[in-house]
Amino acid sequence: MSDINIVEEIITDNFDTAVLTVEGVIDANTASIFENSLLNLINRGVINILVDVEKVTYISSAGLGAFMSALDTLENKNNKGKISILKSSPQFIKVFNMMGFDEIFKSFNTIEEALKAWGKNGK
């Protein structure tokens, strides 16, 4: 069984917004898989990415690095690009917030909330 499972879903008609649902662990072993999933979306023109981490049971600094690396790539491509968090697990939010990443990656409770904040309509 893989330590990480990632599912992507494009949620706007113009294909610029997606939800990436991550399940499992984002550690040094799996961080590159997670980062590549984000980069894959970015390379296909997605500029708003919601990362659903409700089922992420563990994240380490490697996972935080993946978030930052992807954001850097996205911002270089489109300075209005955003990566945000959709729901989160206790361990994730503890590590994320401890490092102040909540100041950079905004959190939303629902997809609708995120779309409204971004002035977008879903599919």
Added chain:
Amino acid sequence: MENNTSETLLVKGSLEVPGSYNYLKSVRHFVSILLTLNIIKKEETDNIVLVVDEAVANVIEHSYKCDPTKFLQVYIEVYTKHIKIEIIDRGKSFDFDKFGDVDLEEYKKERRKGGLGIYLIKRLIDKAEYKKEEKGFNRLKLIKYLN
């Protein structure tokens, strides 16, 4: 590891794993089980698990360059009032103090990617000492005082 006669040693354990990220999960399980058996609070257990994971990942990346033919050891001693952890490797040593010196605001502003592992360790642990021993191995000693 030296005896601390002012406290009771509750349990000790050791694990030896190859220099591969594939074994990080095993390391986390080992630490978690050892601490949970001794009724260490969940939050403290989670923090120690993260600290050991970060330290081991660091050895794998920087000292062993992800070479699975090389092995590292994790030793844990749980006392009534503190936990002592040692991570020992025979790879390339590095400047532990320098690596942990991160300006978090600059880090976020500049969108840097690596270097947070040691910062996290120092944030969550009470004492950290890295030493290149005379016999050619590196020892990272960590102490966490229990509430």
